[in-house]
Amino acid sequence: xxxxxxxxxxxxxxxxxxxxxxxxxxxxxxxxxxxxxxxxxxxxxxxxxxxxxxxxxxxxxxxxxxxxxxxxxxxxxxxxxxxxxxxxxxxxxxxxxxxxxxxxxxxxxxxxxxxxxxxxxxxxxxxxxxxxxxxxxxxxxxxxxxxxxxxxxxxxxxxxxxxxxxxxxxxxxxxxxxxxxxxxxxxxxxxxxxxxxxxxxxxxxxxxxxxxxxxxxxxxxxxxxxxxxxxxxxxxxxxxxxxxxxxxxxxxxxxxxxxxxxxxxxxxxxxxxxxxxxxxxxxxxxxxxxxxxxxxxxxxxxxxxxx
Amino acid sequence: xxxxxxxxxxxxxxxxxxxxxxxxxxxxxxxxxxxxxxxxxxxxxxxxxxxxxxxxxxxxxxxxxxxxxxxxxxxxxxxxxxxxxxxxxxxxxxxxxxxxxxxxxxxxxxxxxxxxxxxxxxxxxxxxxxxxxxxxxxxxxxxxxxxxxxxxxxxxxxxxxxxxxxxxxxxxxxxxxxxxxxxxxxxxxxxxxxxxxxxxxxxxxxxxxxxxxxxxxxxxxxxxxxxxxxxxxxxxxxxxxxxxxxxxxxxxxxxxxxxxxxxxxxxxxxxxxxxxxxxxxxxxxxxxxxxxxxxxxxxxxxxxxxx
Numbered sequence: 222x223x224x225x226x227x228x229x230x231x232x233x234x235x236x237x238x239x240x241x242x243x244x245x246x247x248x249x250x251x252x253x254x255x256x257x258x259x260x261x262x263x264x265x266x267x268x269x270x271x272x273x274x275x276x277x278x279x280x281x282x283x284x285x286x287x288x289x290x291x292x293x294x295x296x297x298x299x300x301x302x303x304x305x306x307x308x309x310x311x312x313x314x315x316x317x318x319x320x321x322x323x324x325x326x327x328x329x330x331x332x333x334x335x336x337x338x339x340x341x342x343x344x345x346x347x348x349x350x351x352x353x354x355x356x357x358x359x360x361x362x363x364x365x366x367x368x369x370x371x372x373x374x375x376x377x378x379x380x381x382x383x384x385x386x387x388x389x390x391x392x393x394x395x396x397x398x399x400x401x402x403x404x405x406x407x408x409x410x411x412x413x414x415x416x417x418x419x420x421x422x423x424x425x426x427x428x429x430x431x432x433x434x435x436x437x438x439x440x441x442x443x444x445x446x447x448x449x450x451x452x453x454x455x456x457x458x459x460x461x462x463x464x465x466x467x468x469x470x471x472x473x474x475x476x477x478x479x480x481x482x483x484x485x486x487x488x489x490x491x492x493x494x495x496x497x498x499x500x501x502x503x504x505x506x507x508x509x510x511x512x513x514x515x516x517x518x519x520x521x522x523x524x525x526x527x528x
Numbered sequence: 529x530x531x532x533x534x535x536x537x538x539x540x541x542x543x544x545x546x547x548x549x550x551x552x553x554x555x556x557x558x559x560x561x562x563x564x565x566x567x568x569x570x571x572x573x574x575x576x577x578x579x580x581x582x583x584x585x586x587x588x589x590x591x592x593x594x595x596x597x598x599x600x601x602x603x604x605x606x607x608x609x610x611x612x613x614x615x616x617x618x619x620x621x622x623x624x625x626x627x628x629x630x631x632x633x634x635x636x637x638x639x640x641x642x643x644x645x646x647x648x649x650x651x652x653x654x655x656x657x658x659x660x661x662x663x664x665x666x667x668x669x670x671x672x673x674x675x676x677x678x679x680x681x682x683x684x685x686x687x688x689x690x691x692x693x694x695x696x697x698x699x700x701x702x703x704x705x706x707x708x709x710x711x712x713x714x715x716x717x718x719x720x721x722x723x724x725x726x727x728x729x730x731x732x733x734x735x736x737x738x739x740x741x742x743x744x745x746x747x748x749x750x751x752x753x754x755x756x757x758x759x760x761x762x763x764x765x766x767x768x769x770x771x772x773x774x775x776x777x778x779x780x781x782x783x784x785x786x787x788x789x790x791x792x793x794x795x796x797x798x799x800x801x802x803x804x805x806x807x808x809x810x811x812x813x814x815x816x817x818x819x820x821x822x823x824x825x826x827x828x829x830x831x832x833x834x835x
Contacts, residue, residue, distance in 0.1 A: 243615065243655070275640035278616040279585070306613070308550065308805050309585040330807065333582035333639070335675055337807035345806035348550070368642055370677055371807075498615050499652035500637065500644035500678075 227359065227390055227414055228324035229432035230263025231423075231447045232300060233439030234271040236481050237285070239496040245277070245285055246493070251292040253440075253485070256523075258298065261443030263433065263450075265294075266327055266393070268302035270368055271437040271478055276498040279310050283317050296322035300435075304329030304363060308345065312352045325359035325390055327435070332369040339377045346381055350388050358388050365395035365418070372396070375408055382412060393435045394418050399425065406430050420446045421469055424462040427453040437477050438469050441484045441523065471515040479504045480512055487513055488523040534666065534697055534721055535631035536739035537570025538730075538754045539607060540746030541578040543788050544592070546803040552584070552592055553800070558599040560747075560792070563830075565605065568750030570740065570757075572601075573634055573700070575609035577675055578744040578785055583805040586617050590624050603629035607742075611636030611670060615652065619659045632666035632697055634742070639676040646684045653688055657695050666697035672725065673703055682715055689719060700742045701725050706732065713737045727753045728776055731769040734760040745776050747788045748795075748830065778822040786811045787819055794820055795830040 235257065238249040254265055267289070268274035268282050277285075282301070290296050303314035303326040315326045328349070330342050337345075350358060362381075366372035373392065381389040391414030394402045399422050405415050406429040417426040417434040423446065426434065433450055442465065449461040472480055479497060483504050486494035495503050504512065542564065545556040561572055574596070575581035575589050584592075589608070597603050610621035610633040622633045635656070637649050644652075657665065669688075673679035680699065688696040701709045702725030709729060712722050713736040724733040724741040730753065733741065740757055749772065756768040779787055786804060790811050793801035802810050811819065 270640075275613045276615055276638065278614045278620070281614075281616060306582040307585045307588075308583055309588060313585070331583065333577075333675065334807055335677075338809055341807035341809045344809070348806055368640065370642075499655055500641055500648035502645055502648045502651070 227432075228264050228298070228300060229414065231261065231420075231433055231439055231443060231450050232264040232266040232416070232435040233257050233262050233443060234266045234269025234302075234435060234437060236440050236478070236485065237272050237274070237277065238494055239498060241493070241496065243496070243498055245281055247285065247288045249491075249494075250285060251288055251294070254289055254294055255292070257440065257443055258294070261445075261447035262439055263447065264298040264300055264324060265289075266300045266302065266435045269327065269363075269435065270365060270395070271440070271481065272302065273478065273498055273501065274302050276501075279305070279314055282314060286318060286321060290321055297324050299323040300325045300327050300361060302327045302329065302363065304331070306331050306333040308348055311349050315349055315358065316353045316355065319353060319355045319358050322357075325361050327361045327363050327393055329363045329365070329369055330371045330373060332371045335370055337371060339374055339380065342371070342373070342377050343380045343384075347384065350385055356387075359390035360388050361390055361414070361416070362392040363395070364392055364401075367395070367397060375404060378405070378409065378413065382409065386412065390414055391416060391432070402426060402431070403429060419469065420449070420465045423449055423465070424453055424458055437481060438472055440481045441472075442468050468519060468521075471519065472512070474515070475504060475508055475512050483509050483512060484516060485523070488521070534739075535571050535605070535607060536721065538568065538727075538740055538746055538750060538757050539571040539573040539723070539742040540564050540569050540750060541573045541576025541609075541742060541744060543747050543785070543792065544579050544581070544584065545801055546805065548800070548803065550803065550805055552588055554592065554595045556798075556801075557592060558595055558601070561596055561601060562599070564747065564750055565601070568752075568754035569746055570754065571605040571607055571631060572596075573607045573609065573742045576634065576670075576742065577672060577702070578747070578788065579609070580785065580805050580808065581609050583808075586612070586621055589621060593625060593628060597628050604631050606630040607632045607634050607668060609634045609636065609670065611638070613638050613640040615655055618656050622656055622665065623660045623662065626660060626662045626665050629664075632668050634668045634670050634700055636670045636672070636676055637678045637680060639678045642677055644678060646681055646687065649678070649680070649684050650687045650691075654691065657692055663694075665695050667695050668697055668721070668723065669699040671699055671701050671703055671708075679703070682711060685712070685716065685720065689716065693719065697721055698723060698739070709733060709738070710736060726776065727756070727772045730756055730772070731760055731765055744784050744788060745779055748779075748791045749775050775826060775828075778826065779819070781822070782811060782815055782819050790816050790819060791823065792830070795828070
């Protein structure tokens with residue numbers, strides 16, 4: 222960040238639309254990003270797990286990021302995922318993103334080799350910081366052990382904060398374990414921005430000193446989640462939390478990435494949105510009908526989606 | 529393969545030497561590959577797990593593969609690893625390798641998204657085959673669930689053999705579970721070449737109808753392993769197996785990749801060989817001394833290594 226004030230609020234890990242040949246559909250992508258920002262997202266965590274980013278090449282991610290900036294989106298609201306298995310890929314993506322002026326880089330640890338030591342992961346982040354060599358770099362560690370298998374320990378955060386206090390800006394905690402989020406909030410306080418990995422614990426995260434959430438369902442329900450974030454100190458905060466929790470729980474009965482794409486496809490009338498890169502598979506017809514029924518029961522719509 | 533006869537024997541997943549700045553040392557790499565072929569390896573499974581291939585970018589792998597061919601190594605002995613998380617990366621690496629005339633591509637499934645369905649993995653391999661679109665492509669599925677977490681089931685092999693009998697050439701089974709190797713040998717017979725993932729089960733694999741092994745310790749002990757492979761029908765086979773088993777067990781007391789690099793560094797007198805890309809870390813001084821003692825106890829040397 223150039224302003225000194227770091228990004229906060231509700232960020233969506235933006236889903237990535239594909240053409241029939243599985244190339245990214247750039248136009249649709251930019252339009253969805255603009256819709257998200259116009260409808261409640263404070264920022265965009267493009268190239269997260271829910272973006273199928275790990276199914277995209279380095280070049281595809283760079284091309285899409287450039288398309289967003291060229292399309293008029295302020296890079297200061299962007300937090301692209303740049304963490305890959307290969308050190309060289311992470312350095313390349315991160316350098317590129319920082320040069321474009323993004324708010325920060327959401328960075329998975331290298332996740333192929335399992336059970337790395339904290340020292341090994343520290344060296345990995347340190348190498349990226351040194352090789353990128355740009356004072357503007359702000360890293361948001363990406364802790365998602367259920368998928369990456371390789372996680373971020375409190376000890377590692379402490380090592381990074383000590384060596385690189387400016388670059389180590391925060392974390393997305395997608396452990397699904399409130400006790401872990403809570404422990405980070407208590408251990409690191411002001412110097413380190415904790416984003417909850419979903420909105421189920423958004424209010425608890427804010428009350429504990431966190432700064433927001435980065436959530437899959439931000440792709441389809443950004444308004445109410447942002448409203449909760451904005452009003453977390455108000456009397457209605459608990460009831461706002463209950464409402465977004467109810468929505469989230471309805472959606473997460475289904476595999477998340479196809480559920481998000483199916484929702485956008487259905488409510489925008491564009492079935493091509495359902496296209497996934499393998500190994501992901503779409504919902505069955507039964508799942509799709511059940512998902513849409515859950516959403517309609519809640520009066521859900523997506524006004525002027527991707528218009 | 530162009531000859532109709534597929535690659536077999538003992539293959540090493542070649543370790544990758546790095547310079548101090550962590551770029552690959554091309555000269556040292558080509559020299560080590562030539563040493564392996566001169567000292568017992570029947571082929572080179574470059575860019576395997578033990579090659580730190582998942583810490584290399586697509587461009588680095590292509591550059592190294594070209595350096596081997598330019599350096600005079602027959603591409604028909606090469607089985608490069610080409611399976612990445614991203615479909616586009618796997619297609620690019622595989623196309624490049626096939627065009628160079630390699631024996632086959634050792635292909636991890638996309639391994640970021642966990643618990644994919646067999647149908648999703650089938651679609652992934654099918655997309656690669658269709659997009660590469662080259663009749664010479666031979667795929668060796670890479671089953672290494674302890675690391676990749678995403679594995680290759682018998683059902684998936686059956687689906688692939690049915691749809692793509694020519695391209696589905698075989699498997700490297702690094703499950704570490706003989707029952708799994710045995711089940712594959714019994715299920716698929718002639719049409720499908722089973723490489724054991726290490727030499728501990730090389731003799732059993734050959735007796736069961738397999739074609740060889742792709743093994744980490746092939747980097748340092750290729751001669752005796754090849755000798756066992758060549759003489760698996762002989763009376764001395766069990767004692768040859770016992771000997772390579774003893775060697776392997778001595779080495780695998782230590783973390784494998786740093787152990788291999790430390791061995792080459794020590795016996796070639798070139799400490800730079802110990803350099804690893806993070807998140808991997810080197811052996812401690814105690815581990816290094818213990819490893820070298822184990823090797824010396826066995827009269828180990830590496831004649832004219834990387835000369």
